[in-house]
Amino acid sequence: QVQLVQSGAEVKKPGASVKVSCKASGYTFTSYGISWVRQAPGQGLEWMGWISAYNGNTNYAQKLQGRVTMTTDTSTSTAYMELRSLRSDDTAVYYCASGASLWDAFDIWGQGTMVTVSS
Amino acid sequence: QSVLTQPPSASGTPGQRVTISCSGSSSNIGSNYVYWYQQLPGTAPKLLIYRNNQRPSGVPDRFSGSKSGTSASLAISGLRSEDEADYYCAAWDDSLSGSWVFGGGTKLTVL
Numbered sequence: 001q002v003q004l005v006q007s008g009a010e011v012k013k014p015g016a017s018v019k020v021s022c023k024a025s026g027y028t029f030t031s032y033g034i035s036w037v038r039q040a041p042g043q044g045l046e047w048m049g050w051i052s053a054y055n056g057n058t059n060y061a062q063k064l065q066g067r068v069t070m071t072t073d074t075s076t077s078t079a080y081m082e083l084r085s086l087r088s089d090d091t092a093v094y095y096c097a098s099g100a101s102l103w104d105a106f107d108i109w110g111q112g113t114m115v116t117v118s119s
Numbered sequence: 120q121s122v123l124t125q126p127p128s129a130s131g132t133p134g135q136r137v138t139i140s141c142s143g144s145s146s147n148i149g150s151n152y153v154y155w156y157q158q159l160p161g162t163a164p165k166l167l168i169y170r171n172n173q174r175p176s177g178v179p180d181r182f183s184g185s186k187s188g189t190s191a192s193l194a195i196s197g198l199r200s201e202d203e204a205d206y207y208c209a210a211w212d213d214s215l216s217g218s219w220v221f222g223g224g225t226k227l228t229v230l
Contacts, residue, residue, distance in 0.1 A: 044222070044223045047221065059218075061218050062215055062218065097152070108173070109164055
């Protein structure tokens, strides 16, 4: 079936980087894009950015420009999100979600990856 | 502070009809589609309504969406206990370089 499976929980120190993976199956990976959405504990959803699995084009949330990089590996149908210079307020569950294009619904969601930033 | 405004909570008894509002502006809801997501406790969000009022396959017709101007609403009829969840509205925002914006979420309690 169509699914996105994310990598496991991470604990990082302030200033470090984290790279979360999202492996797609059950559909043609390059026909869709992947958005990343995060949710701080007890808070709402925040869109981080989007990458086209077709050509690698990206669109990042202005707030995260310069700290986030999204990439894909079409040979393994996997998307990656790297966040650098981590701060305590980056502690959140990070979700990947597929969509037909940058402006389309997030159809399928990964299970989420908890990233904890703590000294 | 979320760009889209939702009531923090809503409630109803089984069988009732409840509505959840979502207010935005001309740069988001006023000019783009509205989407609704349901997040059951401890799980990832799930697409509930797309393009203002369309239901993905598998979503019961008890759920419906509407949009007027810069506001939108989600209606749930025949409320069931399993509908207890957080509900989020979302829309593309054309301001600056563009981005997706969400409401702060509405926690629905089935009494």
